[in-house]
Amino acid sequence: MSTLEVNHPRAHRRACLKIVLSLLAVWFVASFGCGILFRDWLDAHAPQIGTAPFGFWMAQQGSILVFVLLLFVYSYLMSRLDRKHGYSERL
């Protein structure tokens, strides 16, 4: 348990929401944005990944890699936030 015992539920909740929303913005751009909505444009204009068109690659591989990264970032940021507000339960 953390030594910081000052809990701020409201501040914690707001900060948490901010983290979640910014991660979801990245999530949306990587999948729906690059993979579906702007895919044709990206295929034509963005640099190729290896020999694959950018939009196609994002839809089949890139977005998944981004998702994995997002979760690690989420876990890290949230643990830091919990510690700051005295909610840490790391054992």
Place this chain on the structure above:
Amino acid sequence: MNQDTVNFIFIGLSFALYIVIAVRSRAGSTQEYYTAGGGVSPLANGMATAADWMSAATFISMAGTVAISGYDASRFLMGWTGGFVLLTVLMVPYLRKFGKATVPDFIGDRFYSKLARAVAVVCAIFICMTYIMGQMRGVGVVFSQLFGISVPAGVLIGAAIVFFYAGLGGMKGITYTQVAQYCVMAFSYTLPAIFIAMAMTGNVIPQLGLIGNYTVDGEVVPFLQKLNNINAELGFQEYTAGNLSTINMFCITAALMCGTAGLPHVIVRFFTVKNVHAVRKSACWTLLFIAVIYLTAPAIGAFARVNLIQKLHNTAYSEAPSWFDEFESTGQMAWIDKNGDGKIQYYGPGKSEVGKSSVFLGAKPEYPSDDAEASQKVGINGERLLANKSDDSNPNELWFGNDIMVMANPHMAGLPMWVIGLLMAGCIAAALSTAAGLLLVLSTSISHDLMKKIVKPDLTDREEVNYARGASFVALAVAAYFGINPPSAFIAKTVAFAFGLAASSFFPTLLMGIFSKRVNKAGAISGMLSGITFTISYIVYFQFLGGKTEQLLFGITPEGIGFVGMLINFLVTAIVSAMTAPPPIEVQEMVESIHIPKGSGDASDH
């Protein structure tokens, strides 16, 4: 030693392992039965969840779907992994803090109503049933391949095995078996891909092969370019081009994502870890383990397509590879020599199963009965004859089911027998692990949420576990029936509907239940009912009652309609809640408390 013996050895060994684990970690109490006592480590839980997650549809059908539809299949790749992000950041940490064993439990308490709980139970049962049907079908396909028996017999064998260890072990048994199953799956999925990538692209890593060059017989072309050329030559559309409209693609992907985030059997997994911090960590591991397989699937699909066409197109039947015979005899591939030249021809633009460029009339191949004359069963080239009339409006002669791609792949690439044996074991692990997880949620929904919380509150622990076991038997029997008579031709499609249903019922209700203090029971109940009713009616109308393509709402196919159902659910819930009284003060306090990540306590102290 022949292939069958090798397959038996691998499957036998893996089964022995699962059963030993299931028996050793048998559940003693209801708490262990439902949530494994709440003390599974994040890494182990991550693997188990990944195994639970990767269904037979993923394992068997997905690479095949990618092979057939190229870019369009990205909806499954993005949908299922992207949904996991939603699940992790919006759902499970809060539900874990709430600390009850099941999703209907949360809905029942949050919306302080038995009716809401009952609606949630019905939705959970419906979703799991749809999903488990696809799994039973998958088990059937594998066993039919393995023993050379019909798919229905394969389904029955699979059902018996699932019942044995899911009913026996409970969540604790299942969790540890799934860890073993994940290892078998990941290894058996990636290994053939590595061999094939080396043979076709000279790259050890399949994902790099996909974006590398095709290097067989001294020719060096970008791999995807090669695939596009092959497709174009045979009259298919380019591999990297999409067939679905952008709005349809968007809706299907969104429905799959939100559905994933509302799947009761995956949410339940996170009740098995110690605290909220462990939940987040466990989710990272899970997605990492899932990604190992999901990143390999597009590579396998692309390689398989090149292999299939090069091995079969314009090949004389008498010279066709031996695996072609095997798939013919189990009814998963079929050939009709329309032009009488004795060679197999494969042409687009259809996908061999739908209206365009179909080989025969009818949805699936039918065969003459066993007592028919030999001349009706075997053609002049030695091929297996169909009872269906041939469709002479197009030149395509080759039919195959999507489901065989992964299993046919190592055969096509001429890989050693033990690789194929391992793959068989992996397929079965995939189907069994998901079916077992689903079965547990189904039986819990009935015994805990329905019997204990609604019908008979004075149930003892022991009786409750017995009800759960009885319920899993009934559920499995129903699932096996639909596995034998699937309502939709392909595993991936059947499963896609389950996601639509989850997206339109659980996702909005859970999300608003967690993030809004104002949403009340009237809103939640009417929202869930309107969302799922709309989605089911749309699916039933277009899938079973012969709805026409022109009648589709904005051109959205039944697969993607869950997204619209979800929007309806959000809207109805918000409006009805705003018009009725806010929830009682203790419920509002509960919503406050689930946002504080500390003090989640033991899992399931009901």
